[in-house]
Amino acid sequence: DELILRVFSFLQPALVHLPPVAQVCKRWCGLCQDSSLWTSLEFSSTTFSSTQQEEVFCSILQRRGNVQRIDLSACWNLVTDRYLEHVGKNCSKLTQLNISGCRRITDRGLAHVANGCKKLRNVIIHACPEITCQGVVSLAKQCVNLEELTISDCEGLWRDPHRMRTIPAYCTRLKCFNVGWSSASRGIVIDLDIKHFAMYCTQLRHLNVRSSQITDNGIAYIAQYCRLLEHLDLGHCFITDTGMKCRFPRLRHMDLNGCWHLTDSGLKYLAANNPNLEYLNIDWCFRITDKGIEHLAKRCTKLRHISMAHCFSVSNRGIKQLSQNCPEIAELNVSGNFLLTDKALKYLAESNSVSLRTLNVEGCTRLTDQGMGMLLQSCGRLQRLNVRDCRNLSPDGVWLLNNNIRVEGLCQREIPTLVCS
Numbered sequence: 001d002e003l004i005l006r007v008f009s010f011l012q013p014a015l016v017h018l019p020p021v022a023q024v025c026k027r028w029c030g031l032c033q034d035s036s037l038w039t040s041l042e043f044s045s046t047t048f049s050s051t052q053q054e055e056v057f058c059s060i061l062q063r064r065g066n067v068q069r070i071d072l073s074a075c076w077n078l079v080t081d082r083y084l085e086h087v088g089k090n091c092s093k094l095t096q097l098n099i100s101g102c103r104r105i106t107d108r109g110l111a112h113v114a115n116g117c118k119k120l121r122n123v124i125i126h127a128c129p130e131i132t133c134q135g136v137v138s139l140a141k142q143c144v145n146l147e148e149l150t151i152s153d154c155e156g157l158w159r160d161p162h163r164m165r166t167i168p169a170y171c172t173r174l175k176c177f178n179v180g181w182s183s184a185s186r187g188i189v190i191d192l193d194i195k196h197f198a199m200y201c202t203q204l205r206h207l208n209v210r211s212s213q214i215t216d217n218g219i220a221y222i223a224q225y226c227r228l229l230e231h232l233d234l235g236h237c238f239i240t241d242t243g244m245k246c247r248f249p250r251l252r253h254m255d256l257n258g259c260w261h262l263t264d265s266g267l268k269y270l271a272a273n274n275p276n277l278e279y280l281n282i283d284w285c286f287r288i289t290d291k292g293i294e295h296l297a298k299r300c301t302k303l304r305h306i307s308m309a310h311c312f313s314v315s316n317r318g319i320k321q322l323s324q325n326c327p328e329i330a331e332l333n334v335s336g337n338f339l340l341t342d343k344a345l346k347y348l349a350e351s352n353s354v355s356l357r358t359l360n361v362e363g364c365t366r367l368t369d370q371g372m373g374m375l376l377q378s379c380g381r382l383q384r385l386n387v388r389d390c391r392n393l394s395p396d397g398v399w400l401l402n403n404n405i406r407v408e409g410l411c412q413r414e415i416p417t418l419v420c421s
Contacts, residue, residue, distance in 0.1 A: 004031055013042035035066040044074040053078055054086075061090040069096040073124075076101035081109035088116030095119055100126035107135030114142035122148040129155040133163035140170035148176040152208070153183075161188040168200035175203050180210030180233055187212035194218040198225035208233040210255070216243035223248055234259060235281070241266030247273035255281040257307075264292030271299035278302055283309040283333070293318035297325035307333035309360070315339040316347070323351035330355050335362035335386070342371025349378035360386040368392045 011017035014037055022032035041064065043057070061067065070087060072079045079102040087094065094117040099105055105128055113120070120143040125131055131154045140146065149171060151157065157164070168174070177197065181187040189212035197204075198221045205228055209218075215238045222229065223246035230250050234243075236258035244266040251274045256262060262285045271277075277300045282288060288311050296303075303326040308314060314337055323329070329352050334340060345367065348356060356379045361367060367390050376382065387393055 001031060004028070005034055005036065008032065008034075008037055011037075012040065014038055014040065035064065038064040039066055040069040040071075041067055042071040042074065054082055057083055058086045058090075061086050065090070066093060067091045068093055070094060071098040072102060073098050073100040073126075076103065080104045081106055081112065084109035085112040088112035088114075091117055093119060096122040098124040099128060100124055102128055103130065106130040107132055107138065110135040110139045114139045118143060119145060121145055124148075124150040125152075125154060126150055127153045132156040133160045133167070137163055137166055137170070140167050144170060145173060146171045147173055149174060150176075150178040152178050152180050157188050164188060165193045165196040168197045172200050173203060174201040176206040177201065177204060178206075178208040179212070180208040180235070181212070183211060189214060191215055191218040191221070195221040198222050202226060202228070204229055206231040209237065210235040212237055214238070216240055219243040219246050222246070239266075241269060244269040245273065250276070252276060253279040255279075256285060257281045257283040258285075260285055260287065263287045264289055264295065267292035268295040271296045275299050276302060279305040281307045282311060283307050284311075286310060286312050289313040290315055290318035290321070294321040297321040301325055302328065304328050304355075305331040307331075307360075308337070309333050310336040312337065312339070316341055316343040319344040320347045323347040327351060328355050331358040332356065333360040334364065335360045337364055338366065340364045341366045342368055342374070345371040345375040349375045353378040354381065356382055358382075358384045361390060362386050362388045363390070365389070365391050369394055 008018065008021065008031065011021065018032045018037060022029040041060070067090075070091065072083070079099065081104075084099075084105060087097070089112075097113065097117070097120060107130070110131065120139075123139065123143070123146065125136070131151070136151055140149075164179075179187065179189055187209065189209050191214050194209065194212075194214050195218070202225050204226045207222065207226065207229060208231075210233050214234075219234070219239065220243070222232070227248075228250055229248050231253040232248065232251060233255040235255050238261070239256065239259045240261045241263055244262070254270070254274070254277060259282075262282070264287075267282070267288055272295075280296070280300070280303060285308070288308070290313070293308070293314055294317075298321070303322075306322070306326075306329065311334075314334070316339070319334070319340065320343075324347070332348070334344070340361070348359070359375075359382065367387070369392075372387070372393060376385075
């Protein structure tokens, strides 16, 4: 029985796969009721009938007293506060909850969860427009063991944004905090808010404040108190070169997408203070030139993933410095950089032939079949190549370069994404 249970444990999500298995025989039916198989529940809109949705949901929770993880994101159109009331009453051992996209859930639903699920450690609240800061605060007060909290793209936070800074006083164990927004310049977090989070949540490893209103002062607060930070997303924030003077001893991942105030000086400060960077996104930082890339390449030699799409002033010289000084680059995005020619591909082929897995050169119109052939011949481990809108690459020429490349949607005027099999 233990061996069978072990096999059944891989049948996830349990609500989809275990009911048919239980119909095979009486023995399997009994084993499928074992509580160890029902610690994680992922609900979908097909889980419930159109007439007795809430009753079915409640009965499932009442029969499964060992539930530790619930994901309701796939049935966002059905879930209301009543559903979370059942969660609060029947899932005292719950540690993870995902209500992404559940537009009908309000602060009242969060209060039910807070009252009954004291062991929560991971909560994802994404695109829930009726959730306000007050609801999140009530959750934080009751669930003091929270380690990961996401409250992104929730329009309701704008109703009482001043309450945001009271959250960290109750979540001192937070290791991952995501309050980013997908649309530029929409976030509610300001420097004073981030100061409170940094002071109370000193154990933070992952922080996402994308599209927030924080400035260089906010970055200084983060650097002063969050010394364990490894992942920082500042995309579309009001950051200048001054903010890049801050040092993060353990930082591996930095996202600066859309921080168009940054110049070569800022990249120089960033590289000097954070030499252990492995991932960097500087898309649309169009003030950065080859000089900045040179500073980056010479200091951050451990870079594996770098995206610098639409950095219009970066040329072959910058790619040369990057490829020669960062031999472990596995993913590179230089889409929209019109200055790049076949020389850039040559440098990559010479220095990154073993490491390179993904390359995006979409819109690099000066690349030709000759340069692409050189790259594909040398980079045998390349798995994905995007050459859309590279007008000087002929469809027939690309097809003949490597027999292992699968070309999807090939037409005479447009080269699509190529996937190396």
